[in-house]
Amino acid sequence: MKHNTGKGIFAIMVLFFIITTCSAVESPVSIGSAPVGMMVSAAGSEAIAIPFPEPTPSGESSASYTKLELTPSYMNFVVEPGEKKEMTVTVRNRDTKSVHVQPIVRQQPYGGPYVAENSWFVITPASADIPAGESAKFSMTTTVPEDTVRGSYSSMLTLTDETYPTPYPQPFPNYIHTLGLSVSVASSPVILISTPFISDQLESGGEYSYTIDVKNKGKTPLALNARIGDESYPSYGSYGPQAPPLDAKSFTVSGPFNLPPGQNGTITLKVNVPQNASGYFNGNLDLGIDDPAIRMEENRIQLNFQIWKQPEGGFSKKFMVTTQEPLSLELSSSMYMMMPMTETGTPRDIPRREPSFDATLTGPDGNANLVLVEKVIKGSVNLGNDPMQTNGDRPGQYQESGTQYIFTYSAQGRPGEWTLAVMPRNTQSFEYKISQGGDNPSPGFPWFTLPSGQTGNTTRK
Structure with missing residues (x-):
């Protein structure tokens, strides 16, 4: 209760202060020669004049600036460390009088670590007087030191010292006749x-x-x-x-x-x-x-x-067989990768720990004779995403993004309940497919097939 009363008293005091102690004059007045935008009075004290900022002096409009046309208005040098490159800028005087032009490279403040050094640029001629309606060409040559780190560096070129007026001081002059400079240091890793x-x-x-x-x-x-x-x-x-x-x-x-x-x-x-x-x-x-x-x-x-961590036991699946017919079991596992490959097409520097399975089928008469009839290896290959990071002197190498291993087993089925038991090796995930009936229910695409009867188990390296 006391807390709510205190809050109410505080709100009344604030409202009373706003109503009784502050007033503003709506129309601007002047004290002496200084324009005043507002008169603020406090209770028990004299009025205080708060002036508006000084406006831009009359006559300093865009029409009074030197009219220069720069072509181009932006330059991008793509060089390697130690390399020299030259570009040309054309300055046309669209004014009615002769103009003195002196190109100067200036670093902008707060440009970050990638700022082009002034010493990287050489401009010829150093200055020129351009008559009205005429043009002049300036040659800009940039040379990047040998130890320059790869990246994009920025700077600015000014043609005159003319600046835009501002009502407040600026940390960096707002030059009128400017040309943006960018140096892209594109070096190949050694x-x-x-x-x-x-x-x-x-x-x-x-x-x-x-x-x-x-x-x-x-x-x-x-x-x-x-x-x-x-x-x-x-x-x-x-x-x-x-x-x-x-x-x-x-x-x-x-x-x-x-x-x-x-x-x-x-x-x-x-x-x-x-x-x-x-x-x-x-x-x-x-x-x-x-x-x-x-x-x-x-x-x-x-x-x-x-x-x-490999489970102690294997995976099991129960299913029913209703007729006397052949059974086909397909176990598959995928390995995803993105590794460079050699000229012969084999993955480079990757352990050949192929997934494998210990599989058994148990039916009404006990363990069935499960035979591996086919092993298929499928893969997906592209020509490489980043030639700069591949091993070799030529751009583009084969990269394998994934390999799938498919094992197909067969057994003779009979009516009753069956149990599939699978112990996977060198894989955390696999798929199974049980087909009933047919001589070859899952032919697949045998890009690489092992002879019938060869087991698909591999030992861990």
Whole structure:
């Protein structure tokens, strides 16, 4: 009750202050020679004059500015470090009098880290007097230093010192006759990396090894200091964020610390997955390459691992067979990847841990004679998404985005209840298909077929 009373008293006081202590004069007045836009009076005190900002002096309109026409009004230099490039700008005097033009490169404030240095540009001639109705050409030559980091740099060219008037001081003059400058430093990395990322499925308690090929295409030695990156993306479980299943101690990195010009090197990454680990690990392998042509994200190999623990038992499925007829069982699993491939079409630097299955069929008479009659390997291949990150000197290499393994089994069925039992190997997901009747219910597309009777089980590497 006291709290509500206090709030009411406070509101009455504020309203009383607004009504009784403040008033404004609607029409502007002047005190002396200074224009005043408002008179504010406070209770018990004299009126206070608040002037309007000084307006732009009469006569300073766009018609009084020098009339110059710039062609082009924007320049973009695409150069490599150490390269020189020249462009021309034409300035036409559309005024009725001669104009003195002096091009000057000026850095704009708050331009960020990618600001073109004034020393990169040379302008000839340094100045010119352009008669009314005439034109003059200025040659702009830019040279980027050898150690310039790749990126887009900006600056500005002014032709005169004329500026737009402003009612308030500005941190940087608002020049009238300007030309936008951009320098795109497009350098090719001197080091080639075989793959931009590694993605795989890992089983808890297992050991895995990966290799990354690197090549120095430069003229000087390159220092490498490969290590696991300090930061990793968070992993989420059923109850929110959780600790990642792998840390820096789970990895062992070895490889060259110095790569001579024109030489190849191999970096080896070994992963020791802890027992009972599960979940996702999203991190990176920082190669520690000292090359200004390679940005930070290109200096890293993304690591995406899905870790699981193999169940003790297998998957089971019960189904009924009503007639005496052949049974066909199809088990399939897909492996998704995006890895460069060699000239022969085989994936580069990826473990060949093909998925496999231990499958049994149990019917009214016990275990059936389950025979593997066909194994199909299907894949999807493109010509590469990023030639700069592929291994080799030519643009574009084959990249395989996924491989599917299909195993087809056959057995003789009879009426009764049947049970399918499957123990998957080297895969976290699979599909099954049970067909009844027919000689070949699931022909598929046998791009690569193993002879009949050969088993599809593989041992884990």
